[in-house]
Amino acid sequence: MIYRLGSVAIILWLVAPAFAQTVTAEAPLPDVKRDGRIKVVAMAARLGVPKGTVLTRCGETLVYVYGSAACPQADPFAGLAAKRGTAKRGSYAVKAASGKAIGPVWYDGWYRAIEGSNTAPSVGVTVRGVKITNAARDGISFCAAREVTVEDFDISHGDAFNVGADLPTGIGFGRSGCGVSGGNITIRNGRVSGFRMGKQAGVYLNGDGMAIERYTGVLITNVTAEDNADAGFDLKSTGTRLDALVARRNGRNFRFWGSGDAGTLTSEEPRSAHVWINAKSAQTWTIAKLVARSTTTAPILRIENSFPVTIIIKQCELAVPAGTPMLWGGRKAKVTWGVGCEVRR
Structure with missing residues (x-):
């Protein structure tokens, strides 16, 4: 024409x-x-x-x-050949020593694809453009770390469920026994999915998309966590800043232990709760906008324990069944709800 x-x-x-x-x-x-x-x-x-x-x-x-169409997205990992590894316990593809830059790269089938130092803090590490598939346990795992950036990633677990002590995590900062503190961590632009353990009698069903221990100064933006057994985002950090996060089909989509501020959080179809607060002190969380969608009556906000936590949710966009609890627990909590934070009975 x-x-x-x-x-x-x-x-x-x-x-x-x-x-x-x-x-x-x-x-x-x-x-x-x-x-x-x-x-x-x-x-x-x-x-x-x-x-x-x-x-x-x-x-x-x-x-x-035009209209509702979106521009086609190019595969950011096109052209990468998989570096295949072993699921043997303790194996890893690369050691993230201080100052190291990792990526673009595709790791497939490793017990743990990227592992931080076990003996000293990992400082100044950049992980960019990383695809991790069929992880046997973890995608990226640091002990103590500072000044680390992880961006432009796609990380998924293998089909086999983990058992025993092999608690699976897509991206983890802080492991017991080798360092659980650090700071100034930036994680942005990516997806973590499918980290889960098999059901075992008397054993907690674990598996997180992202887990961060007692760190400070953590920034996470534009990340999706989906289909993980426990939490999409399990954060014990303080001074945490979040925005443009999506959590879907996890046990607890957002699980917060520390404190922080969030822009927009989107929660879809959690199995237990959209936002789950594990109160350990008088911490404060502020969420500018919470988008919650589900076909079940999973609570919008669940607060464990009886500490006087402060939760401020300034705006809600809810698409949930009638009768869905806005709040479960939180006997001593101070919760402030904003515009749209109401479910019809």
Whole structure:
């Protein structure tokens, strides 16, 4: 299909029917405002889109979308060959010594893919562009650590359930016996999924997407944790900052022991609770917006123990069944609910 704008001819072809809401051009469309958005009027019929449609250019590509369509996302790990390992207990793919930069890389089948030092704090480590599949126990595990950044990752557990002392974690900071404290940790842009133990009589069903011990100064943004046996995010840290986190189909989607501030937290289909506070002191958590969706009556907020914790949730967006408890427990807690934080009876 050819469209002529003055003396300039632009050749267009549709890669899918109009309902796919995607148009691909062989040359860039005229972008008068230089903002990547082109309002289609005269050429709408030729493009097969409604008159007045605003096309959005996907980056520097020749793909344009409109309506509810999203720009196609490139696989950030394309071209990586898997470095396959062993599930033998104690094995790891790489030691995260101080100052080390890890990635882009794909580790598959290791007991623990990335392991911090067991004898001294890991300082100044950067993990970027890492794909971990079929982890037998942990994806990334640090003991004591400072000034560590983990970003642009996709980490998943193997199919086999863990048993015994092999408590599985997607990303962990602080392990008993080798250091449980540290600080200034940044984790962003990624996913952790499927870390779980098998059911055993008298044994706690463990497995966290992310677990952080008694650290300070932790920042976690734009991360999804899903299908983990216990918590999506299990955080004992203080001075914690969170935003744009999604937790779905975990035992407890968000499990907080320490204190912190959050922007938007989205919780979907937890098995126990959307937000679970394990009170250990008079800690405070502030959440700017809590989005909770479920088909069960799992409590929106559950507070264990009787410490006088302070929980402030400024705004809620709830899609849960009638009768879902807003609060379970928290006899001595001070809970402040904001706009939209109400469930019909």
